[in-house]
Amino acid sequence: MDWNIIRQQFPITQNQTYLMNAAVSGMHERTLKVANEMLMKIAMKGAIADEDYFNLIVSSKDIAAQFVNAGPAEVVFTSNTSHNMNLLAMMLKDSGSKRKILVPDDEFPSSVIPWHHHGFEVIKIQSQKHVYSAYQFEEHITDDVAAIVISGIQYGTGFKMPIKEIVYIANKYSVPVILNATQQLGQSSVDLKELGVAAMSCSCHKWLGAGIGMALLYVNENFSKDKKWPFAGWVSVEEPWTLSIDKPQVRRDAGVLGTGSAPFINMAAIQEAMKVQMEIGKDRIEQRICELSQKLYQELTTLNYKVFTPRESKTFYSGIISFAHPEKEAIEIASLLKEQKVFINHRKGRMRASIHFYNNEDDIQALISGLRSL
Ligand SMILES: Cc1ncc(COP(=O)(O)O)c(C=O)c1O
Structure with missing residues (x-):
């Protein structure tokens, strides 16, 4: 499965890091x-x-x-x-x-x-x-x-x-x-x-x-x-x-x-x-999302952020990761990230990044380096 090709079929991935999939996901070019x-x-x-x-x-x-x-x-x-x-x-x-x-x-x-x-x-x-x-x-x-x-x-x-x-x-x-x-x-x-x-x-x-x-x-x-x-x-x-x-x-x-x-x-x-x-395969999609979100989870645990998403068992996994900064408000962080074209949601005082199968490692790195720079 060439995820790079699939990514290109989702216009929402162009020129930005879109990690708001739990709010609204991008549409495939065929769907559009x-x-x-x-x-x-x-x-x-x-x-x-x-x-x-x-x-x-x-x-x-x-x-x-x-x-x-x-x-x-x-x-x-x-x-x-x-x-x-x-x-x-x-x-x-x-x-x-x-x-x-x-x-x-x-x-x-x-x-x-x-x-x-x-x-x-x-x-x-x-x-x-x-x-x-x-x-x-x-x-x-x-x-x-x-x-x-x-x-x-x-x-x-x-x-x-x-x-x-x-x-x-x-x-x-x-x-x-x-x-x-x-x-x-x-x-x-x-x-x-x-x-x-x-x-x-x-x-x-x-x-x-x-x-x-x-x-x-x-x-x-x-x-x-x-x-x-x-x-x-x-x-x-x-x-x-x-x-x-x-x-x-x-x-x-x-x-x-x-x-x-x-x-x-x-x-x-x-x-x-x-x-x-x-056509892509629902199991493949799920596996890809869990792998990518696990990468984000692991990266976040190396930063000074509190992660709320439970990951003790693989049966808990999904593409949604919730976290908070020890001092800064989630709304403030989300708007600072927006300036770097990294889009995540904030919900009830926490940040929520949600990763779909058309996201990739670069998206995760963009979010992590955005968070590091704050
Ligand atoms: C779990 C869940 N259910 C439902 C919705 C949407 O509900 P509705 O279709 O009533 O707008 C959302 C998000 O907007 C949601 O996260």
Whole structure:
């Protein structure tokens, strides 16, 4: 695999050190081309291309299902993860009386705010130095726990959750596990059949590099079968073009949530971004990210910075590294690095560098020498 060639196919790598992939990743040139072509099609053909748009709904779901190893009937594209968590909260609220959810205490708000909004009590599970084990969740499972909601990779520290172990424990108590894979898909493989989670959401602008504005939702067939889909629209029926307004028989699958007209530009981009990654190889991508991030981690430990990302076990590894200067504010450091064209994020007072497979050793050295010079 020639990573240099692949790097050149990502315009975001040109003339700068881009290490903000956990916020928004760069798009592959093919993804960009497909998105532009779809924009042009909408502009130049409008409704003449209606059939293409509807075919895209089907083909993008097929590719997404393949990408995460799920059935096409279990996936649908929506606007974002916050939206998806609202949907799932509404489904659980409608179908039972349990009103507590368990979440990691450094979970991203999209996974949590919607549950507060729908009246669930949120129990925060404390980490041990940013590491979570399945048993920490088990200790808090009671009869009124409706779900465990976790990110597969924590947005702040980059800790990779022991999802399988958490699902195994949760199954013992018949508690569904809802996975936020936003920081995971595109950097670390997700096999939904193997994991056995009840539902999964992924905002596609991060590691998938698919542009901003769409999210993938997966709802396991067994989880959805005794629940009501909270939304429906004209595209939620088997034959939308009959344009019937009689009480409908809505589809039985997750496609119900497709409701109406979609951002086809994003949909085309996501489909292509997933194809690009599958061609490169998801395992290769993950290995490359872990190798590069380990280099950064090791370099950081030689500097006077405190590193928060737990790296005691390889099973924890991801492309996100979180660190702080003993005195200087993270926001100040990030803006000083910007002057050197090195781009990292700051989150909750810490710096976050996030490394994708199209980054390289020079990017890491640029960050390290930038940090040394401060
Ligand atoms: C773990 C995680 N989930 C979700 C999101 C985005 O959520 P939404 O799609 O609701 O904007 C982010 C970052 O923005 C994130 O880090």
